[in-house]
Amino acid sequence: MNKLRGEIDMFTLYAGPCVIESEELVLNVAKEISDICKRLEIPYVFKASFDKANRTSINSFRGPGLEEGLRILKKVKDEYGLPIITDIHESWQAEPVAKVADVLQIPAFLCRQTDLLVAAAKTGKKINVKKAQFLAPWDMKNVVNKLKEAGCNDIMLCERGSCFGYNNLVVDMTGIIEMKKLGVPVVFDATHSVQKPGGKGNATGGNREYVEYLAKAAITCGADHLFMEVHPDPDNAKSDGPNMVKLDDLEDILKRIIKVYDAVNEE
Template identity: 75%
Template sequence: MSKFMLIAGPCVIESEENVMLIAEKIKGIAERLDLDYYFKASFDKANRTSITSYRGPGIDEGLRILKKVKDTYGLKIATDIHEPWQADRVKDVVDIIQIPAFLCRQTDLLVAAAKTGKLINVKKAQFLAPWDMKNVVKKIEDSGNKNIMLCERGTSFGYNTLVVDMTGIQEMKKFGYPVVMDATHSVQKPGGKGTATGGNRENVEPLAKAAIAAGADALFFEVHPNPDEALSDGPNMVPLDQFEDMLKRIIRVYDAVHEK
C-alpha cells in the first residue's frame, strides 16, 4: 500500500444529517493527512445485544444515504452485509464489502460477496485462531476473487472481554493479503452492559499504535460527534473532535515502521 489506509465512520447510519457531517469532517482530515480513506457505516446492525436496540434505516434508505456520501464528497464506501442476497444490492454503491466477525465462516455469504468482484474485508471471528482464517480466504479465492483484506478485531477472553494477540497480525499476513486492525471493536465488552455492549474507549489509540508496529496495513475506526449519545457502540467509538490529533500520533508510528 502506497498510503496509510483508513476505514472510518459511524457504527450505524443514525440519520442522513449525522452521516453527512461525519463524512465531510473525516474527508477533510484524510485530505490534510494524505490518507487513502474509505467511509464506513452500516445500514443494518443485525447482531445487536437486545431486540429493542436500534439497528439502522435498512438497506434501501441506507444505500441511498451512502450513495449521497459517495456522490457529494467523492469518497470510497465500505459497509457490511449479513445475508447473501445483500451482496448484489450493495455492489453498485460500495467499494468494500465487509463480512462481520460472527459470520466469517458463512460460506454462502462469502461466496456471494466474492462474486461481486469488490474488495472483501473479512473480520476474524472472536472465536477463531488467526491461522484458521486460511479456510475463509480459500472460500473467497475459489469463488474467483483475490481482492481480500483480513481484519483483526479481538479474541474472546472469558465473559464480556476481548483481548488482541498482536502476533495474529503476522499470522494472517502469511496468507498474502493486507491485514486491517479494527481498533474500536477490539475494545468492546460484548454484552457488558446487560442489554448493550460496553467498551474501553481509552484503549483505542494504544491498540492502534501497537497494531501498526506489529505490521497491520490499515486501520479501522468508528467515529461519532458525541459517542455517549450514539445509538450503537458508543462506549468504544472515537469522538470526532479528537480523531485528527489521534491519527497524527498514530501516523508517526506508521512512518517510523515504514521508514526506508
C-alpha cells in the same frame, strides 16, 4: 508532502459511525473525516452500516435498512467522492449493496458462512472479512480459500480481538503477523477491539481510551490499514458508543499514529 507517504502506500483509514443514525449525521461525519484525511494525506474510505443485525437486544436501534441506507451511502459517495465500505449479513444483500459499496465487509460472527462469502465474492468487489472472536488467526486461511475459489482475489482480513473469558476481548498482536502470512492485507479494527461484548447487560460496553494504544501496536506489528468507528457524540450514539472515537479527537489521534507509522517504515 511527507517523503514516506509520498513514496510508499500509506495505510488506508476505514472510518465512520457504527450505524446510519440519520442522513445529516452521516454526511457531516463523512465530510469532517474526509477533510482530516486530506490534511494528513491519508487515503480514506467511509464506513457506516445500514443495518446492525447482531445487536445485543431486540429493542436496540438497527439502522434505516437496506434501501434507505444505500440511498444515504450513495449520497456520501456522490457528494464527497468517497469510496464506501459497509457490511452485509445475508447472501441476497451482496448484489444490491455492491452497486453502491466499493468494499463489502463480512461481520466477524459470519466469517465462516460459506454462502455469504461466495455471494460477496461473485460481486467482484474488494472483500474485508473480520476474523471471528472465536477463531485462531491461522484458521482464516479457510476463509481466504473460500473467497478465492469463488473468484475473489481482492481480499483483506481484519483483526478485531478474541474472546478472553466472558464479556471481554483481548488483541493478540501476533495474529496480525500470522494473517499476513496468508498473503493478504490485514486491517486492524481499533474500536471493536476495545469492546466489552454484552458488557452492559442489554448492550455492548467498551473503553475508547485504549483505541490509540492498540492502533499504534498494530501498526508496529505490520497492520496494513486501520478501521475506526467515529462519532461526534459517542456517549449518546445509538450503537457502539463506548468504543467509538470522538470526532473532535480523531485528528490528533491520527497524527500520533502517523508518527509511529513513519518510524516503523523509515528506511
